[in-house]
Amino acid sequence: MSQQRIYEFFHWEKQMPKILLVEDNEMNRDMLTRRLQRRGYQIVSAGDGEQGLSLARAAAPDLILMDITLPGMDGWEVARLLKADQRTRRIPIIALTARVLLTDQAKAFEVGCDDYDTKPIDFGRLTEKIGSLLVEKKPL
Numbered sequence: 001m002s003q004q005r006i007y008e009f010f011h012w013e014k015q016m017p018k019i020l021l022v023e024d025n026e027m028n029r030d031m032l033t034r035r036l037q038r039r040g041y042q043i044v045s046a047g048d049g050e051q052g053l054s055l056a057r058a059a060a061p062d063l064i065l066m067d068i069t070l071p072g073m074d075g076w077e078v079a080r081l082l083k084a085d086q087r088t089r090r091i092p093i094i095a096l097t098a099r100v101l102l103t104d105q106a107k108a109f110e111v112g113c114d115d116y117d118t119k120p121i122d123f124g125r126l127t128e129k130i131g132s133l134l135v136e137k138k139p140l
């Protein structure tokens, strides 16, 4: 999925999609934010689950990148709550975990995540997934 194609899909809004990044590790959060901004995305970010939940409701992101290991409410719980809420259930969620376990992958889909990827982040692969989901799930 090229950036041009994503841009065309979102062109009527005259801006690139907004991504909510929920990640407690500040270094990872800043790095990923910068790289996504360089691709043209608007980024809002949260450092824990509670903040992620309220930003998902308040900022109306087009997609959510959800770290799973978070202090307090973990990413599974946040995803579950977002998918149970009429206001936020259509926002695609990509779960990010450091564990390459099939059980984690199964759990991601069980709680309603739309995709799943592992850390350390392969940026090329992640942006492919982001692009596909944004186009596929965009409301008409």
Ligand code: MN
Pocket (backbone or CB within 6 Å): 023, 024, 025, 067, 068, 069, 070
């Ligand atoms: Mn974490």
